[in-house]
Amino acid sequence: MHRDARFRAFMDTFPVLIWSTDADGNWVYANRIWIDFTSRSVEEELGRGWTERVHPEESAIVAEHVLKREAFRLELRMRRWDGVWRWMVCSGVPRTDGSGAFAGFVGSCTDITDTKEAEAQRQRDLDEKAAVMQELHHRVKNNAQVFASLLSVQASRASDPSVKAALRVAAARAATMAFAQQQIWDAGSSARFDLGALVRRLVRAQAVGDIEVEVDAPSKLFVPLATAVPLGLIVHELLTNALDHGFPEGGPGRVDIKLHRDSTAQLHVAVCDNGVGMHDGVNDGVGRSAGLTIVRSLVRQLGAAPRCASSCPAQRRFKVTPSGDSTDTAPARPASR
Numbered sequence: 001m002h003r004d005a006r007f008r009a010f011m012d013t014f015p016v017l018i019w020s021t022d023a024d025g026n027w028v029y030a031n032r033i034w035i036d037f038t039s040r041s042v043e044e045e046l047g048r049g050w051t052e053r054v055h056p057e058e059s060a061i062v063a064e065h066v067l068k069r070e071a072f073r074l075e076l077r078m079r080r081w082d083g084v085w086r087w088m089v090c091s092g093v094p095r096t097d098g099s100g101a102f103a104g105f106v107g108s109c110t111d112i113t114d115t116k117e118a119e120a121q122r123q124r125d126l127d128e129k130a131a132v133m134q135e136l137h138h139r140v141k142n143n144a145q146v147f148a149s150l151l152s153v154q155a156s157r158a159s160d161p162s163v164k165a166a167l168r169v170a171a172a173r174a175a176t177m178a179f180a181q182q183q184i185w186d187a188g189s190s191a192r193f194d195l196g197a198l199v200r201r202l203v204r205a206q207a208v209g210d211i212e213v214e215v216d217a218p219s220k221l222f223v224p225l226a227t228a229v230p231l232g233l234i235v236h237e238l239l240t241n242a243l244d245h246g247f248p249e250g251g252p253g254r255v256d257i258k259l260h261r262d263s264t265a266q267l268h269v270a271v272c273d274n275g276v277g278m279h280d281g282v283n284d285g286v287g288r289s290a291g292l293t294i295v296r297s298l299v300r301q302l303g304a305a306p307r308c309a310s311s312c313p314a315q316r317r318f319k320v321t322p323s324g325d326s327t328d329t330a331p332a333r334p335a336s337r
Contacts, residue, residue, distance in 0.1 A: 017109040023102055025066040039081030053078045055085060069094055069102050087113045141181040148174035176202060176236045180229050193228040196221040196259055202236050210251025211243055217259035230298040231269055237291045238271040246275025
């Protein structure tokens with residue numbers, strides 16, 4: 001077969017290195033592309049000359065597959081005529097003679113060096129990006145924590161009760177941003193953010209005294225990052241508002257935070273408490289407190305509208321459904337508090 005001139009001419013047209021061996025693993029044929037790759041004569045390549053081309057770290061692996069007389073596909077390095085090691089994907093399949101006995105291998109080698117180098121460069125780029133993102137994450141989180149600590153210190157030194165209260169609220173907001181940043185990092189992906197975990201973390205950080213705070217949410221409630229962070233901040237503001245103003249005479253009391261998706265997979269977020277309630281102006285979205293102003297701004301960011309959630313069995317009720325979702329009372333019109 002290898003002496004057939006038409007066979008040789010046909011094999012020489014293939015843009016890959018083609019070869020065959022006898023039953024002992026000696027090269028008995030190499031096409032023109034192989035000869036061009038090595039820049040040696042056919043006589044030099046036949047027999048065991050091919051072993052000089054395979055990298056020492058992979059030659060034993062090739063020999064092992066040849067001895068097993070079974071099909072193989074390996075990535076290995078081969079030395080080109082100019083001494084440069086090139087990555088190849090080499091495949092070999094057993095061939096038989098007329099009686100069906102093993103007669104050797106026929107196979108091919110394809111240069112994949114450019115692909116390997118491109119993959120290595122992509123990995124280096126990803127590693128560099130990951131390092132930059134890690135540094136950015138730590139800087140943002142640490143800066144938020146430092147800012148929160150500074151505000152707390154200033155609050156402890158303030159003599160004016162209103163100033164003290166304002167500084168403490170600002171410190172809590174900065175701490176919320178730090179929590180959100182840590183949650184982003186823990187999630188490992190901006191596409192899968194566990195809103196329930198963030199809300200539970202925010203609740204644990206609140207000093208609630210005799211006020212019982214319950215979070216009703218699935219164990220995993222994944223939402224896009226662009227939705228999760230504003231919703232987390234909204235919940236923080238509403239929870240703070242309920243704790244600070246819903247129970248002017250102290251506890252006991254209860255605040256319920258409910259997160260769920262309905263049958264259409266639309267997300268609903270509600271914050272309710274059984275405190276003294278809120279006047280109608282606030283429920284209509286015209287309250288003037290800084291916290292509710294922030295809530296309205298974030299709700300608008302989500303494409304929603306603030307409104308009292310009448311389905312919430314408590315006196316102070318807020319409900320949020322992100323843009324494009326619907327509530328149980330007004331389709332396509334989200335509500336907050």
